[in-house]
Amino acid sequence: MTDETRIIAAVLDGEVNAFEPLVAKYEKPIFNLMYRTTGSLDEAVELTQEAFLKAYDKLEQFQLGRSFFSWLYALAVNVGRDYLRYKKRHPPSIHDNPGHVAERTFQDTAPEDPRLTEEVQSLFMALEKLPIDYREAVVLRYREERSMQEIAEMLNLSVSGAKMRVHRGLEKLRAILGDDL
Numbered sequence: 001m002t003d004e005t006r007i008i009a010a011v012l013d014g015e016v017n018a019f020e021p022l023v024a025k026y027e028k029p030i031f032n033l034m035y036r037t038t039g040s041l042d043e044a045v046e047l048t049q050e051a052f053l054k055a056y057d058k059l060e061q062f063q064l065g066r067s068f069f070s071w072l073y074a075l076a077v078n079v080g081r082d083y084l085r086y087k088k089r090h091p092p093s094i095h096d097n098p099g100h101v102a103e104r105t106f107q108d109t110a111p112e113d114p115r116l117t118e119e120v121q122s123l124f125m126a127l128e129k130l131p132i133d134y135r136e137a138v139v140l141r142y143r144e145e146r147s148m149q150e151i152a153e154m155l156n157l158s159v160s161g162a163k164m165r166v167h168r169g170l171e172k173l174r175a176i177l178g179d180d181l
Contacts, residue, residue, distance in 0.1 A: 004068045011059055019059075023052050026069060029144070030076045036139065037080035037132060047083055051076035070153040077136060077155060084132065126176040134169030141166045 003021075010018035030051050035044035055072050062071050127135055133155075140146045140154060152162040 005064055008059060008062060008064070008068065011056070019052075019056055022055075022068070022072075026072055027052075029069075030072065033073070033076055033136070034080055036127075036135060037084065039128065043083070047079055048076075051079045054079060067150070067153065070150055073154040074156055081132070122177060123173075126173050129176050130169060130172055134165060134172055137162060137165035138169035138173065 007018050007021055027048065031044055031048045034047040034051070035041065038044055038047065051072070055075055058075070062068065127138070130138070136155060137151060140151045141148075146154070148159050148162045148166070151157070151166070152159045155162060155165070157165065
């Protein structure tokens with residue numbers, strides 16, 4: 001029995017605080033996912049919390065023996081997608097937050113970061129332009145170094161679907177970057 005399996009069993013037995021090690025272990029990758037999804041630090045924090053709350057609430061649906069991270073990531077991807085759909089249907093109004101100062105997205109901040117080279121900045125900005133489905137597949141493959149099987153599980157795809165999504169994402173990146181490649 002793995003540590004994660006023991007933790008999950010403890011949570012399911014009613015030990016509320018037993019979930020904390022899973023949050024600590026996976027908070028950063030889930031936050032990064034949410035930041036890539038929204039481009040907003042505040043929204044990423046909120047959605048990360050929402051993803052972990054949803055995971056906690058649905059923990060009894062997790063199948064022991066499977067990868068907890070893959071299950072959590074798939075759940076978090078759906079939280080992010082649901083949020084984007086909601087945001088599209090309910091655009092913010094000035095009346096929602098009258099003191100609102102426009103939030104800075106990654107695209108706004110990346111060029112000002114002197115630690116990043118121009119090539120890396122261009123790549124980050126190109127990634128931000130990709131549709132979320134392709135962006136996540138490419139990031140999981142090349143940044144997170146996940147296998148196609150893991151990507152398929154995380155994004156609820158077949159392995160061939162995951163391969164196609166990564167391939168198409170790379171094609172779109174090449175088209176966006178053009179001569180910069």
